[in-house]
Amino acid sequence: MRATKLFWNTLRQAPAGVDLPGQQLLLRAGLLRSPAPTVWTLLPLGQQGWERLLACTAQVAQDAGAQPVAFPWARPPESESGRGARWRCGEPAGWAAWDLASRELRSYRQLPQLWYAVQPHLFAHVNTRAGLLGSALSRRLELFGLYASLEEALAGQEALAEAYGALWSRLGLPLAAVAAGPRDAVAWLWEHPDGETAFFRCARCGYAGLPAATEAPPPPADASPMLPMEEVETPDCTTIAALAEYLGISPAQTMKVVFYTVEQEDQVVCAVIRGDLNIDEQKLARALGNKPFRLSTDSEVRWVGSVPGYGSPIGLKRVQVLADPSVMAARNLVAGANKEPFHIRNVNAGRDFSVHQVVDLRAARAGDPCPGCGEPLEEAHGFALGEVAVQTAEEVGISDAHYLDQAGQSQPLVMLSMVFDLDRIWVTLAEVHRDENGLRWPAPVAPVQVHLVAIKLDVPGVAQMAERVYERLRQAGLCVLFDDRDERPGVAFKDADLLGAPLRLTVSPRALEAGGIEAKWRTAAESEVVAEEALASLIAPLLS
Missing domain, CATH: 3.40.50.800 (Anticodon-binding domain)
Known part of the structure; x- marks a missing residue:
């Protein structure tokens, strides 16, 4: 291409309001423009560089046997039909991949399958300081693998992660592989203080994990004797802080109780944790089988026999109790009396209320012991550039995604989902490969x-x-x-x-x-x- 025929204008200075130096250079080099914060237009050379990145990532998928598809960007409503139904735009492509698999894959002879697509993705929040890295809309390469068993899916995940790891090394892209969930789920982050994704790491053993994937070691059991329950009046004590101050005790001597409603089942769940800790709702989601849930309304709390602000798991009806290990290990906690304005001293799990499931609900925090070696964890931040996870049809609530095995028996499909944010990766390459004079692109993705x-x-x-x-x-x-x-x-x-x-x-x-x-x-x-x-x-x- 000839510069005299190219739509290309460089800038001596970057426009105001752009903080990250790599994005300043992208603007100055004539690769993109920004009509508004977090809104970007890729100019011809910028789009050409982005397409070269797409070609590199797609080639890795093709080398692994993936076939290109195009999924819808809008999802049909679940309860409405007809011409007046409103479709939900910006939905992740995972639902479409499951839908396609459940309709088309019937036999073990069709497995495994590996598909890839380039899909737009909408983020719930924007980060104006991060520019393109904080944009509400991004283009992603999404891979979906369908397998006959968990073992095959995990082997596929390992092979793909190795292939893409080699590509990122070739491009000089420093990604941190961070534990993101069960079955070796991973999130790939570019560490940066302005990143929207918090994670924890251990300087001693190298552990790194998202908060929802970081499990706290079980607390030591309190061997104190269980004391008789005692009701105490506690006016205007509807928070842990107010309760602890009124009674002159530590928040760790109280029980935090939160009510949730599983929407598909109208099931109320009572989640309990020690009062000085917080509930990680991603951990709770896994415990509930990833079914949609929300905080219960006041009327729902009263329907199960409790009172907002004074709740406890004692004597409840039509409720499922999930307890964090911190509650099981504690003795003689202060919990609500399910009537206003009273609490009860010396509440103990097992003796005073039944627990349906003991599950780690604790939101990790800096200073917690590392799951690997016990050293204190450090908190860091980064921009999420990719992720991978393996799930079965049952875990995502899809009942008809099955195939017939060699014996003619119906078996659930297993899906590998791997996603890379191409827009963010392209910008991150500009942040990493630069000097005081401008950009220094790796050859495979240079415009x-x-x-x-x-x-x-x-x-x-x-x-x-x-x-x-x-x-x-x-x-x-x-x-x-x-x-x-x-x-x-x-x-x-x-x-x-x-x-x-x-x-x-x-x-x-x-x-x-x-x-x-x-x-x-x-x-x-x-x-x-x-x-x-x-x-x-x-x-x-x-x-x-």
Whole structure:
């Protein structure tokens, strides 16, 4: 492509309001523009670089046997039908993959299947400080694998994670693999203090995990004797803090009680945890089989026999009690009396109320012991760039996603879901590969691989050499930007550094007098003059 025909304008200064240096360079290099915070337009060179990243990631999927598909971006309503039904836009593609699998996959002979699609994704929140990394809309590469067993799905996950790990290493992308859930679920993060995703890590053993995946070791059991329950009046004590202050006790001596309603079943759940701890609702979701749930209304709390602000699991009706191990290990806690304004001292699990399930509900926090070695955990933040998980049809509540095995028996399908946020990865590459002069793209994803600069095209021999070099590079299969503008050398070289192509070639009267073409790799400190005949060996690294 020729610069004189290209829609490309560089900026000497980045617009105000853009904090991250890599995104400032993307703007200055003429790769994108921002009409509003977290809203972006990719210009031709930016889109070309993004498409090269897409080609790299899609090639890994194809090498693993994945086939391209296109899923709908809107989901049909579950309870409405007809022309007036409202579809939900921006839904993740997982539902469509499950729907397709349940309709089309009937036999073990059709397994395994691996599909990939490029899908838009809507985020619930925006981060204006993060620019494109905090945008509400992003384009993602999503892979879905259907398998006959968990073992096969986990083996597929391991192979794909290894293949993509090799790609990220080749691109110099420093991603942290963070534990994200059961069965070795992983989230890939680029660590940054402005990142929206918190995680915990251990400096001693290297453990890293999302809060919902970080399990606290079971607390030591309190061997104190169980004391008789005692009702005490506690006016205006509807919070743990107010209760602890009124009774002159530590929040750790109280019981926190939260009521939730599982929407599909109209089942009220009473979740209990020690008063100084918080409930992690992602952990609760796993305990409930990932069924939709919400906080119970006041009327629902009263329906099971409790009172808002003074609740406890004692004597409840039509309720399922989930207890954190911190409650099971404690003795003589203070809990609500299920009537206002009273609490009860010396409440003990097992003796005073039944527990349907003991499950880790605790929200992890900095300073908690590491699950691996017991050292205190540190909190860090990062931008989520990818994730992978394996789930069965039963776990996601899909009853008809089954196949017939070799014995003719119906078996549930198992799905591997792997997602990479291409927009965020592209921007992260700009944040990682840069210097004070501009971008320094890895060759496989560079918007252009060679930046050809012609100086003084009106001098005899310059235009002819530049045209020959341009055609040779194009015939070799390289993506080339031919800067044929009538600009001063300093401006042309500054723009080339901003854009960050791996190799800059300069055709000028001085280079011709020296016997060839001036070549400078973006990561090198000095340039060299190479003969035209040596071009093939010079560009060989770009072709590999």
